[in-house]
Amino acid sequence: MSASDRQPLGERSFGRRKGHKLSLRQSRLVDELLPRLQPDLSQPPPDPLTTLFAAPVSEVWLEIGFGAGEHLLWQARANPHAGLLGCEPYINGVAKVLTAVETHDLRNVAVHPDDARDLLSWLPEASIARAFILFPDPWPKRRHRKRRFLREENIAALARVMQPGGELRFATDIGDYARTALLAFMREGSFAWTAQRPRDWRERPDDWPQTRYEAKAIAAGRACAYFRFRRR
Structure with a gap:
């Protein structure tokens, strides 16, 4: 889908774009490295999408809202066969990822430093093998809940780009978000929840590294839920 074909997106589901001042190195990386890793949404996506990455990869994984990048970087190092988009x-989180990419010469990482909905509109159908949405902004105030990312229209957009049988992982420490997201997945209908017993969503799998936000939630006494869905 071209930029001219995309529809207005409405209210965004993320908060601030910038925190403290970037270091000189981080500023350099944003200016010099980010343009090389950033998909050009004004142009059609490459065919196949795997050629988006500097390293040869066999499939593409998508993480929406990677924060400081702990999970994204862990997956990139542990799974060199996958391109992590x-x-x-x-931008401060983006800068941390860029620093790690340069330090460890990670060639299977690409970064979109903007609204995920634009990226989802740009991606080809059935191009994503795995997707991660880990501890997204819960927008706890009732009047703001319409900004939560996991609502039916965004789930449908994810369904369009995910391969049949592809896995989508979602985690939250907010019980109300877990409930409303599950209901949205059920109403949308393109994904099957894979849990067979309570431990399947109460315990984090071994290939799902802990993030800084998750550690803070656990330290504060909040229970986390770890959901896995399969694209039908």
Whole structure:
């Protein structure tokens, strides 16, 4: 889908874009490295999408809202066969990922530093093998809940780009968000929840590394839920 074909997106589901001042190195990486890792949404996506990455990869994984990048970077190092396409509008988090990419010469990472909905509109159908949405902004105030990312229209957009049988992982420490997201997945209908017993969503799998936000939630006494869905 071209930029001219995309529809207005409405209210965004993320908060601030920038925090403290970037270091000189981070500023350099944003200016010099980010343009090389960033998909050009004004042009059609490459065919196949795997050629988006500097390293040869066999499939593409998508993380929406990678925060400081702990999970994204862990998956990139642990799975060199996969290209990790991360989306994060918070530039300080982007800068941390860029620093790690340069330090460890990670060639299977790409970064979209803006609204995930634009990226989802640009991606080809059935091009994503795995997707991660881990501890997204819960927008706890009732009047703001319409900004939560996991609502039916965004789930439908994810369904369009995910391969049949592809896995979508979602985590939250907010019980109300877990409930409303599950209901949205059920109403949308393109994904099957894979849990067979309570431990399947109460315990984090071994290939799902802990993030800084998750550690803070656990330290504060909040229970986390770890959901896995399969694209029908």
